[in-house]
Amino acid sequence: MATCDVTGVEVGELNPSRRVLLGPGPSDVSDRVLRALAMPTIGHLDPEYLVIMTETCGLLRRVFQTENELTLAVSGTGSAGMEACVCNLIEPGDEMIVCVNGVFGGRMQDVAERCGADVHVLEVPWGEIFDSSAIGDFLKKHPKTKVVGIVHAETSTGAYQPLEEVSRVVHEAGALLLVDAVTSLGGMELKIDDWEIDACYSGTQKCLSCPPGLSPVTFSPAAAEVIDSRESKVQSWYLDMSMVRRYWGEERFYHHTAPINMTYALREALRVVVEEGLEDRVARHTLNHRALRAGLEAMGLVYIPKSSLTTLNAVSIPEGVDDARVRGQLLNDYGIEIGGGLGPFKGKAWRVGLMGSGSTRRNVSLVLGALESVLADEGVKLDRGAGVAACRSVYSAK
Amino acid sequence: MATCDVTGVEVGELNPSRRVLLGPGPSDVSDRVLRALAMPTIGHLDPEYLVIMTETCGLLRRVFQTENELTLAVSGTGSAGMEACVCNLIEPGDEMIVCVNGVFGGRMQDVAERCGADVHVLEVPWGEIFDSSAIGDFLKKHPKTKVVGIVHAETSTGAYQPLEEVSRVVHEAGALLLVDAVTSLGGMELKIDDWEIDACYSGTQKCLSCPPGLSPVTFSPAAAEVIDSRESKVQSWYLDMSMVRRYWGEERFYHHTAPINMTYALREALRVVVEEGLEDRVARHTLNHRALRAGLEAMGLVYIPKSSLTTLNAVSIPEGVDDARVRGQLLNDYGIEIGGGLGPFKGKAWRVGLMGSGSTRRNVSLVLGALESVLADEGVKLDRGAGVAACRSVYSAK
Numbered sequence: 001m002a003t004c005d006v007t008g009v010e011v012g013e014l015n016p017s018r019r020v021l022l023g024p025g026p027s028d029v030s031d032r033v034l035r036a037l038a039m040p041t042i043g044h045l046d047p048e049y050l051v052i053m054t055e056t057c058g059l060l061r062r063v064f065q066t067e068n069e070l071t072l073a074v075s076g077t078g079s080a081g082m083e084a085c086v087c088n089l090i091e092p093g094d095e096m097i098v099c100v101n102g103v104f105g106g107r108m109q110d111v112a113e114r115c116g117a118d119v120h121v122l123e124v125p126w127g128e129i130f131d132s133s134a135i136g137d138f139l140k141k142h143p144k145t146k147v148v149g150i151v152h153a154e155t156s157t158g159a160y161q162p163l164e165e166v167s168r169v170v171h172e173a174g175a176l177l178l179v180d181a182v183t184s185l186g187g188m189e190l191k192i193d194d195w196e197i198d199a200c201y202s203g204t205q206k207c208l209s210c211p212p213g214l215s216p217v218t219f220s221p222a223a224a225e226v227i228d229s230r231e232s233k234v235q236s237w238y239l240d241m242s243m244v245r246r247y248w249g250e251e252r253f254y255h256h257t258a259p260i261n262m263t264y265a266l267r268e269a270l271r272v273v274v275e276e277g278l279e280d281r282v283a284r285h286t287l288n289h290r291a292l293r294a295g296l297e298a299m300g301l302v303y304i305p306k307s308s309l310t311t312l313n314a315v316s317i318p319e320g321v322d323d324a325r326v327r328g329q330l331l332n333d334y335g336i337e338i339g340g341g342l343g344p345f346k347g348k349a350w351r352v353g354l355m356g357s358g359s360t361r362r363n364v365s366l367v368l369g370a371l372e373s374v375l376a377d378e379g380v381k382l383d384r385g386a387g388v389a390a391c392r393s394v395y396s397a398k
Numbered sequence: 399m400a401t402c403d404v405t406g407v408e409v410g411e412l413n414p415s416r417r418v419l420l421g422p423g424p425s426d427v428s429d430r431v432l433r434a435l436a437m438p439t440i441g442h443l444d445p446e447y448l449v450i451m452t453e454t455c456g457l458l459r460r461v462f463q464t465e466n467e468l469t470l471a472v473s474g475t476g477s478a479g480m481e482a483c484v485c486n487l488i489e490p491g492d493e494m495i496v497c498v499n500g501v502f503g504g505r506m507q508d509v510a511e512r513c514g515a516d517v518h519v520l521e522v523p524w525g526e527i528f529d530s531s532a533i534g535d536f537l538k539k540h541p542k543t544k545v546v547g548i549v550h551a552e553t554s555t556g557a558y559q560p561l562e563e564v565s566r567v568v569h570e571a572g573a574l575l576l577v578d579a580v581t582s583l584g585g586m587e588l589k590i591d592d593w594e595i596d597a598c599y600s601g602t603q604k605c606l607s608c609p610p611g612l613s614p615v616t617f618s619p620a621a622a623e624v625i626d627s628r629e630s631k632v633q634s635w636y637l638d639m640s641m642v643r644r645y646w647g648e649e650r651f652y653h654h655t656a657p658i659n660m661t662y663a664l665r666e667a668l669r670v671v672v673e674e675g676l677e678d679r680v681a682r683h684t685l686n687h688r689a690l691r692a693g694l695e696a697m698g699l700v701y702i703p704k705s706s707l708t709t710l711n712a713v714s715i716p717e718g719v720d721d722a723r724v725r726g727q728l729l730n731d732y733g734i735e736i737g738g739g740l741g742p743f744k745g746k747a748w749r750v751g752l753m754g755s756g757s758t759r760r761n762v763s764l765v766l767g768a769l770e771s772v773l774a775d776e777g778v779k780l781d782r783g784a785g786v787a788a789c790r791s792v793y794s795a796k
Contacts, residue, residue: 011453011456011457011665011669011672014434014437014450014662014665014666015437016437016438016440016446016447016450016662017438017440017446018438019438019440019441019444021439021440021441023441025655026439026440026441026442026655026658028439029438029439029659034436034437034438034439034659035436036412037435037436037659038432038433038435038436039412039413039414039432040414040415040416040417040427040432041419041424041426041427041432041603041609042414042415042417042419042424042735043417043419043421043424043735044424044610046417046729046735047729048414048415049414052412052414055409058409059409075474075475075478075611076473076474076478076636077473077654077655077656077657078654078655079635079636079653079654079655080473080474080636080654083634083635083636107635110635111635113631114631114632114633114634114635115633203655205439205655205658211439211657211658211659211660212442212655212656212657212658213473213611213657213658213659213660233511233512234512235512235513235633235634236481236512236633236634237477237481237505237508237509237512238474238477238478238481254740255477256475256476256477256478257423257424257475257476257601257603257610258475258610259475259609259610259611259657259660260424260603260609260610261427261432261435261609261611261663262609262611262657262660264412264414265659267409267412268412271409274409331444331445337440337441337444342652
């Protein structure tokens with residue numbers, strides 16, 4: 001195949017490397033999901049595609065553990081899902097509390113302000129999580145709050161936020177609970193109905209191990225009722241759930257053209273999750289996280305959050321170690337991607353993801369071995385083989 | 399592979415039919431593009447992916463025929479591109495003229511109103527197009543107009559809107575010209591720089607023959623300057639070009655996670671366009687359109703727009719013929735998809751697309767033959783073989 005010259009650049013045949021994706025996402029995508037992605041494109045109003053949409057909604061409900069009718073995949077990445085949730089629930093002047101302890105809480109604040117919300121920010125330092133009683137107290141200060149937004153799995157810090165008590169205090173105050181589950185859906189326990197979450201969005205490229213491009217969302221009947229009784233139009237036409245739901249629903253009312261092949265991939269990725277079983281899948285993520293954690297800690301690395309995700313491991317970069325050089329060596333010599341830090345953690349944190357089909361003993365072993373070698377090159381004093389030995393004992397004790 | 403039961407529905411292995419996509423989009427996607435789509439997912443900040451983004455921008459500039467720096471693919475379908483253009487150029491209270499002669503002009507009006515624009519609608523009946531002098535007169539009535547939005551290729555009616563004169567009158571009035579080129583980019587002549595178009599959006603699933611999911615957009619330096627000098631934040635965080643451009647630009651500032659595999663597919667689809675050459679590609683679309691048109695007209699079918707697209711052919715459904723039955727028979731017996739009508743054209747129009755790699759003599763012949771047979775079943779009196787003969791004479795005279 002010929003290359004073609006575009007403004008002085010030769011654009012040749014596409015040939016991306018096979019990476020081991022152990023960063024904050026995208027995660028490893030199995031060949032099975034890639035095969036589904038590349039199935040023949042059919043029309044978005046083809047009777048066959050309508051069945052695929054219905055099946056995808058059914059699978060999403062199963063993985064979200066919900067019976068919410070309004071459950072579908074927004075035609076954009078996770079941030080589009082965030083915006084869809086906020087802009088459909090909020091009307092200008094509505095009060096919203098946003099809990100900020102990292103990039104994604106901060107992003108939700110920005111999105112809510114752009115929607116015209118009167119935003120009250122509850123903040124704790126990056127890496128920490130929120131106590132439900134602090135949220136309850138904050139709600140007493142802002143009794144007209146319509147929505148409380150919080151991040152279940154803060155991808156920027158690796159912090160895990162328990163939600164059951166939070167949900168109780170939010171509902172006692174008569175507000176709706178909006179949850180960012182981008183890095184937890186399909187990897188950690190997340191029970192939309194049992195925990196009474198009113199609106200939740202996620203991404204495809206984390207624990208579902210599907211390429212990025214869609215955002216699963218779900219709205220409780222109470223949230224759907226808020227959308228139905230809006231006085232103003234949703235400011236985004238593209239993300240207006242009152243129209244999008246008619247497109248995904250039985251009516252099949254034309255809205256936009258859904259990303260057809262991405263829906264194929266999501267459907268297949270969800271089938272993989274359901275076949276494994278949610279409990280087994282969560283247990284697998286927990287086990288591999290514990291093994292990795294034991295290994296990293298045995299190598300002297302320190303976890304940043306006290307309450308860590310099992311899907312993403314954020315550790316401090318040891319004193320004197322060059323962030324870019326380590327990650328570059330992992331990428332170039334081993335083909336392994338891990339993530340750097342964002343914002344105040346830039347240059348100070350690594351983020352190692354074990355998500356979806358990437359959460360395996362092989363990957364735990366691989367990254368520990370490679371990291372030990374690279375850190376030795378950096379002059380870090382290490383107890384040789386301690387990482388691998390520590391992780392082995394976790395698997396043996398299982 | 400086992401099926402899995404989801405809320406009473408067995409979700410089995412994905413196995414979509416191979417359709418011949420001759421509707422209003424998606425169009426036929428070649429195996430070459432599907433292979434690119436299914437290449438291994440890599441990280442969105444991987445140095446290899448950054449090269450792919452740069453190459454994709456370069457290819458987009460080539461296909462848009464522009465040197466605009468701000469040229470990229472929005473992470474959503476064509477309607478997201480529409481919203482991105484409008485919401486970045488418009489601030490609340492700005493005056494905007496929207497030219498409405500079909501679904502997509504109407505959609506632009508809705509989007510602009512949601513952005514807080516003071517919208518002035520210039521309307522002609524569906525299927526007709528706009529005279530530049532009428533636009534000039536309308537601009538005199540609304541001298542503070544900031545943006546004039548118009549559809550180059552109205553997918554709902556098949557009408558083709560020439561733009562060169564429109565551009566002149568819009569710029570004489572000191573306004574910016576915003577163009578919907580969803581169904582023309584890569585299939586019909588579209589010269590962003592020569593025609594001085596200030597902002598333009600398209601989709602991947604029409605004449606580029608790529609699956610839906612991305613929206614190519616381009617902004618002239620004047621439009622970029624308007625974005626840079628905004629007083630208010632863009633109401634959509636997801637579509638805020640001041641941030642998205644930093645992600646696509648040299649800075650690679652993290653915004654959202656791009657749809658990586660979709661970018662692979664778009665890059666490959668654009669390579670196909672550049673390899674064929676834009677002029678040859680436009681000529682191919684013109685020839686196949688002329689042949690199809692000769693055939694359809696010989697069968698007694700009447701084109702709806704006087705000024706027809708070459709990429710999409712909208713014809714009236716003959717009296718007494720059942721729309722759903724004909725399209726159902728084409729789909730079920732031949733695996734051919736053609737489109738029905740929208741809005742006032744529902745049940746009254748068929749839309750036959752010959753877009754991208756679907757614009758071939760084989761498809762012209764196929765759809766004429768199948769349609770003759772199906773129409774005969776419907777009791778339409780036809781001059782037997784007239785369609786195929788008429789189209790043959792177009793190819794012979796070439």
